[in-house]
Amino acid sequence: MAKSTVEKSSVRLKTVLDVLAEGTWSEKSLNAGEVLAEAIVRVPLDAREAELLSGGIPRGHKSLTTATAKLVKAGWLIKGRSGWTITEDGLRATVAFAKPEEFTVALAEGTPVPAETPLPTAPAKKAPARKAAAKKVLGEAAPAEVAEANAATAKATPKTDVAPKAASAVDKLEQPAAVAIAGDFNKILGAPEDWAPQYDEAQMKFNSRRKVWTLATSLPAGFYTYKIALNRSWDENYGAFGVRDGANHELHHDGGKVTFTYDHSTRDIVTA
Template sequence: MAQNTMKNTAHRLKAVLEVLAAEDPSAKRRISRGEVLAAALTRVPLEGREEEILAGGAARGERALSTASAKLVKAGWITKEGRAGWSITAHGRQALKDFPETDALLEAMEGVAPKGSGSSPAGGTVSGTGAKGAGRPAADAAAEEVIEEALLEAAAPEMPQEQHGAHRTMHPVQPSFPQPDAVVLAGTVGRALGCADWDPASGDLQMKFDRSDELWNLTADLPAGHYEFKVALNGSWDENYGQDGHRDGANLDIQHAGGPLTFLYDHATHLVVTKPDVGV
């Protein structure tokens, strides 16, 4: 099943590029994150365990795609501009032309020169596959490198149990990678909820960690309006993340129609999404 998800996610990443390439670059409105992911999932539908809904509200396969899409940003092929939407870059358009096959496209995205290309990948530099890719086709190694982290993120850990007579002992599962001690949603949401704006140590805006999907979450009933925010770790601004998961990055911003809104922070990618999706 993991191999199927890996293959499907690779095809969905290509679909993301194709969806964005089909958009009119002169249009005033860019396509939103939710619209891009929905279109990619329509082209390559979820199947089997990919359809399971995680605690954050997203399907396992959708979560894997959302996480893996950060690779497209790092390759310089797409841009994510919060409320302004997603768009494809010139490098991304060229990559689609140069590498029509999914395997070659994934290799190029990872900076591995596709077989027979004789040139550097679009928007990247040529590098070796290293020990991880030794003894395997370059396409397989590149695809695994791109998707593996997304699969780990999309895998909801189970709670191990031990049977002791009529009693069962539940053992909390440790996170699959180190997590911060605290995550605060700091920004202009503070005043709307009766506390200070941009307070990295706010107890009222402290997010809670959900071990089942390894996401930090906070649900707030917000008035209609425009909000800007970042996530601040461990009670200070020493480590904070903004747009596209960049450390010390630009503020995230949303236009909210009003009502309950759940913010989800993924410490693996440093990305923030909302449920319902309002275009972070």
Template sequence: MAKSTAENTYLRLKTVLDVLTEGVWSGDALNAGQVLAEATARVPFNEHEAELLSGGIPRGHKTLTSATAKLVKAGWLIKGRSGWTITEDGMRATVAFPDADSFAAALDAGTPVPADTPVPTAPEGFVRPVSAAAATLEVPAKEEAPKKTARKAPAKKAASAVGKAAKAIEDAVEPVVKAVRKGKASAKDKAAAAPAAETSAATEPFEGPDVETLPQPEAVALAGDFNTILGAPENWAPQYDEAQMEFDFLDQLWKKSAELPAGFYTFKIALNRSWTENYGAFGTFDGPNHELHHAGGKVTIRYNHATRDITIN
């Protein structure tokens, strides 16, 4: 009998811990994408889970990435900038709750791992099994978008331009000043002197340094399970205006601030109002969801297109 999505998800969550434990034994460091790929390869999607959502993401993959928050809440998994790390309690949980039913029950109820449960050690002669997701474990290096070469005016040229402009203004104004002092200047003389100063000063304008910038997408959206709170018709829909971030030219960051109720939220960065190009945790293309444990109130999320990653405060 085929297992339900819920049953499969718990099996995959346990597999996440199994894969990370094997990584500890073998000394291999696995990133989030590799761990999730291995978990879904060992526990394949059923027909419903394999259905692709609007962004080309399998339904089961999205469910799993959201559900990994349960492992974090239980204290069995730590999600850091450098990757995912299993805790000692997480390793012990694979021993204390060895089957899917006991594992799911403990995770849902918040049952702590019994204190006398040992930390599992690698079997004698252990060799990490050949990956079931070997074809997908290689994560391609992210290509950096080409930077525009900044054209900077040399300091001497800038200083020369300023000096010439100042001298031109001084030369043009001096006759007017003398005429006023002598009481001989007419309104016509003054009117002629002012345009002359402006024209002379404009003959060699000041050239300041250009700002070095990175090519940016047309639009950046926070697509997640809080979009309806922001006023969008539905969640996980990057095409709506309510999900769009604002670009700050000064620091080259995309930003969005919003008032959110207290709760746990998940989201991704989606470019150009579609799922074709999207980034999740650690700036990974089509990676795991970003997570937000929010106490309530105003929150600001910033996206850096140079790193494809975010900051939250």
């Protein structure tokens, strides 16, 4: 029997945590859009959930995005400017409530994670076994070969400062020459036409200290859609959840000041 839409949504929320938990053991950092996309791959949308809403976003995708607020409220997920982070309590929740039905009830009733719950363990890797085999071969090699291998190993060893290098990679992320917020309000900003990333009025300013791009303006109350376009063209553009060539961002605005902030490390945007 097929799962109901509500059940699927709950399973996807657990999958969001599972994906983030798995990410803590890998070297790849996923942005919010990739986490949501992976959750939907593992728990596919049904026909109704796949229906596109305004902006081209599937109904189920938008529902899941909204529902992740429950994970934040539970203290299992933190949504930051640089992406989503699973908390230690969130990691324990994937162990304490491993079954989807248990997870659903715990999240709905606000059940705290038992204090004695251990953190999930990293999956076993086969790499160490291969390294052990390599050591055995070296042990049986001629002394000259062992010495040569040891010298090569010693030369390659000074790579233990992983964290500083990771931080350096973020700092050295190559920024685009220009970032535009192109949408149906560009004329309000003073541009000759809407959806035109080539005009100066649509360009965002780079904050070198925070490593983000911003545009602060005032807009009349209304519903707006837009995308991020790099280098004054549509050749490289990002939509909702930081997805390249993705669906439009949406803004329901009450009127007044609004600040758009684009982070090139996640390709996503937030408004305030």
